Amino acid sequence: xxxxxxxxxxxxxxxxxxxxxxxxxxxxxxxxxxxxxxxxxxxxxxxxxxxxxxxxxxxxxxxxxxxxxxxxxxxxxxxxxxxxxxxxxxxxxxxxxxxxxxxxxxxxxxxxxxxxxxxxxxxxxxxxxxxxxxxxxxxxxxxxxxxxxxxxxxxxxxxxxxxxxxxxxxxxxxxxxxxxxxxxxxxxxxxxxxxxxxxxxxxxxxxxxxxxxxxxxxxxxxxxxxxxxxxxxxxxxxxxxxxxxxxxxxxxxxxxxxxxxxxxxxxxxxxxxxxxxxxxxxxxxxxxxxxxxxxxxxxxxxxxx
Amino acid sequence: xxxxxxxxxxxxxxxxxxxxxxxxxxxxxxxxxxxxxxxxxxxxxxxxxxxxxxxxxxxxxxxxxxxxxxxxxxxxxxxxxxxxxxxxxxxxxxxxxxxxxxxxxxxxxxxxxxxxxxxxxxxxxxxxxxxxxxxxxxxxxxxxxxxxxxxxxxxxxxxxxxxxxxxxxxxxxxxxxxxxxxxxxxxxxxxxxxxxxxxxxxxxxxxxxxxxxxxxxxxxxxxxxxxxxxxxxxxxxxxxxxxxxxxxxxxxxxxxxxxxxxxxxxxxxxxxxxxxxxxxxxxxxxxxxxxxxxxxxxxxxxxxxxxxxxxxxxxxxxxxxxxxxxxxxxxxxxxxxxxxxxx
Numbered sequence: 001x002x003x004x005x006x007x008x009x010x011x012x013x014x015x016x017x018x019x020x021x022x023x024x025x026x027x028x029x030x031x032x033x034x035x036x037x038x039x040x041x042x043x044x045x046x047x048x049x050x051x052x053x054x055x056x057x058x059x060x061x062x063x064x065x066x067x068x069x070x071x072x073x074x075x076x077x078x079x080x081x082x083x084x085x086x087x088x089x090x091x092x093x094x095x096x097x098x099x100x101x102x103x104x105x106x107x108x109x110x111x112x113x114x115x116x117x118x119x120x121x122x123x124x125x126x127x128x129x130x131x132x133x134x135x136x137x138x139x140x141x142x143x144x145x146x147x148x149x150x151x152x153x154x155x156x157x158x159x160x161x162x163x164x165x166x167x168x169x170x171x172x173x174x175x176x177x178x179x180x181x182x183x184x185x186x187x188x189x190x191x192x193x194x195x196x197x198x199x200x201x202x203x204x205x206x207x208x209x210x211x212x213x214x215x216x217x218x219x220x221x222x223x224x225x226x227x228x229x230x231x232x233x234x235x236x237x238x239x240x241x242x243x244x245x246x247x248x249x250x251x252x253x254x255x256x257x258x259x260x261x262x263x264x265x266x267x268x269x270x271x272x273x274x275x276x277x278x279x280x281x282x283x284x285x286x287x288x289x290x291x292x293x294x295x296x297x298x299x300x301x302x303x304x305x
Numbered sequence: 306x307x308x309x310x311x312x313x314x315x316x317x318x319x320x321x322x323x324x325x326x327x328x329x330x331x332x333x334x335x336x337x338x339x340x341x342x343x344x345x346x347x348x349x350x351x352x353x354x355x356x357x358x359x360x361x362x363x364x365x366x367x368x369x370x371x372x373x374x375x376x377x378x379x380x381x382x383x384x385x386x387x388x389x390x391x392x393x394x395x396x397x398x399x400x401x402x403x404x405x406x407x408x409x410x411x412x413x414x415x416x417x418x419x420x421x422x423x424x425x426x427x428x429x430x431x432x433x434x435x436x437x438x439x440x441x442x443x444x445x446x447x448x449x450x451x452x453x454x455x456x457x458x459x460x461x462x463x464x465x466x467x468x469x470x471x472x473x474x475x476x477x478x479x480x481x482x483x484x485x486x487x488x489x490x491x492x493x494x495x496x497x498x499x500x501x502x503x504x505x506x507x508x509x510x511x512x513x514x515x516x517x518x519x520x521x522x523x524x525x526x527x528x529x530x531x532x533x534x535x536x537x538x539x540x541x542x543x544x545x546x547x548x549x550x551x552x553x554x555x556x557x558x559x560x561x562x563x564x565x566x567x568x569x570x571x572x573x574x575x576x577x578x579x580x581x582x583x584x585x586x587x588x589x590x591x592x593x594x595x596x597x598x599x600x601x602x603x604x605x606x607x608x609x610x611x612x613x614x615x616x617x618x619x620x621x622x623x624x625x626x627x628x629x630x631x632x633x634x635x636x637x638x639x640x641x642x643x644x645x646x647x648x
Contacts, residue, residue, distance in 0.1 A: 007520070009516065009517075009520045010520075013513045013516060013517065016509075016513065017513065111348055111350055115350055116350060117347055117348060117350045117352055118352070118506065118531075118532045119506070119508070119532050119534075119535050121535045121558060215509055219509040219512065220508045220509050220512050220535065220536045220539055221539065222508055222535045222536075222539075224506045224507065224508050224532050224533070224535065225506050225532065226503055226506055227503070227506060227507060227508065227509065229501055229502045229503035229506070229507040229509075229510065230501065230502035230503065261513065261517075264497065264513055264514045264517040265517050265520075267497040267498065267514070267517075268464075268495045268497055268517060268518060268521050272470070273469075273470045273497070273498035273500045274470070274500075276500070277500040277501065
């Protein structure tokens with residue numbers, strides 16, 4: 001039974017579940033560091049998923065689809081940045097409004113543009129290909145799971161160390177954190193909080209939009225109404241549980257996704273759906289509470305350094 | 306201040322644009338026979354289920370020399386307005402479809418006791434005397450699909466990916482397993498449930514679960530996920546297992562990978578129930594199954610339709626014959642398919 005559950009297909013499934021959440025959560029993390037509570041990830045992901053399918057359908061290219069998805073995400077993020085940074089509005093109220101807008105707008109545009117309702121599936125939609133990295137993809141177990149994947153997947157995984165370096169080892173990252181933690185001090189030093197906050201929110205829009213593109217062109221090749229199905233909210237929670245630290249965020253996302261994929265397998269062995277549905281949340285919470293002490297020390301070290 | 310005015314202006318314009326696109330209807334010439342108005346919960350578009358409702362409505366009007374109209378709704382707010390507009394015209398029958406309209410049907414039928422309504426594929430707990438419900442016995446069609454899986458499964462392992470773990474949806478999954486086991490009792494069955502935040506429209510989650518069931522060795526997987534079904538069919542193409550669809554013929558979505566579908570023949574139900582209502586012979590709830598031609602599978606349709614269906618079952622005439630025989634058995638009462646909803 002052990003082999004029947006823990007095989008490469010399981011980790012493959014977990015990776016697919018993780019990537020959209022991770023991309024969105026990394027965006028949310030940058031915003032959190034810049035002092036903007038990013039709660040519109042769900043809507044941005046949905047808009048990204050829709051625009052990616054639309055772009056891929058129109059241009060017959062998954063690359064164009066991903067760019068469309070990121071552009072749509074940035075457009076919604078721009079509204080959020082304008083409202084919260086320039087107009088000094090409440091980011092929670094605006095975020096919820098934008099989530100509702102994305103749901104309504106994609107549901108409205110689907111029949112208008114493609115004359116279908118509910119689900120849009122068409123041979124013209126070009127899905128993201130899996131690109132195997134020569135050599136690395138030959139490694140048993142790890143290779144086929146991590147190194148035979150879509151470009152957004154590679155980007156998401158590379159962004160974890162890249163963002164760590166950016167936030168904690170680069171001058172721009174330092175200023176970004178300064179804007180989030182001590183906006184007045186940053187401004188006194190000649191760092192414009194407006195520029196940094198706009199940059200952070202737009203980056204989160206691009207990342208969550210790409211998350212949507214991975215969902216609708218990578219995980220599956222179709223759009224279904226409201227298909228983000230709460231993944232953006234899970235990303236918001238992952239940012240909080242991971243204390244807006246790249247290692248914490250990727251840990252929370254990976255645990256959540258693995259528990260979800262395991263849940264699907266256990267269901268086949270008779271575990272009730274009510275338990276497997278709750279499993280990812282319970283496991284992630286417990287693991288993070290247990291790991292918190294160690295993790296807090298790691299956090300102090302990195303932020304001090 | 307100026308900015309706020311502009312924002313308000315844009316909001317108003319957007320609202321107007323949405324409203325303008327929300328209304329619409331199709332009209333037919335007036336006639337002497339009975340009049341029917343069909344109100345949909347959503348635009349018909351390419352939704353075959355809703356389209357069949359219109360086909361049935363039209364057929365009744367044409368056969369009895371009457372008139373028919375369709376009011377298409379686009380959102381929550383204009384559903385009520387459309388039904389009320391239909392009531393204002395006082396036709397012989399107002400035809401409503403799907404679970405989405407069940408609360409409105411209940412409320413408005415009680416508020417307008419002189420107007421006759423039919424509601425397809427759903428029913429309130431205590432329908433008023435002027436509301437006649439037409440529901441399906443979905444388990445009978447699912448049992449026939451199970452028979453196909455029983456004949457075709459090489460692995461002797463089948464499964465279902467179901468939106469939610471509720472008794473109503475077990476009509477599909479349990480009956481599918483029963484049908485397969487009627488052919489070969491050694492066949493094992495795995496049922497998984499999509500769950501999550503959006504079970505009826507989460508193809509990504511459904512696909513992962515279908516892959517998990519396939520990884521256990523199942524080679525025939527029933528897709529009972531409505532809007533999530535596309536993900537299950539993608540998994541079927543990827544892993545090479547065979548799948549089964551619901552409500553309408555979904556075979557063209559993945560030709561060569563879908564064996565057959567558990568059909569709901571909405572047109573037949575609308576036609577028969579509307580005629581009964583016009584005659585005054587309709588009961589409060591009418592359940593349509595294989596005997597009434599209200600549910601079925603593609604294998605039961607005419608040979609030409611079957612050949613054009615793109616369904617895998619069309620390549621297996623011997624199994625088609627077995628399925629038709631089983632249908633006769635169910636209609637005659639020789640085979641009793643238990644109903645998980647009341648069992």
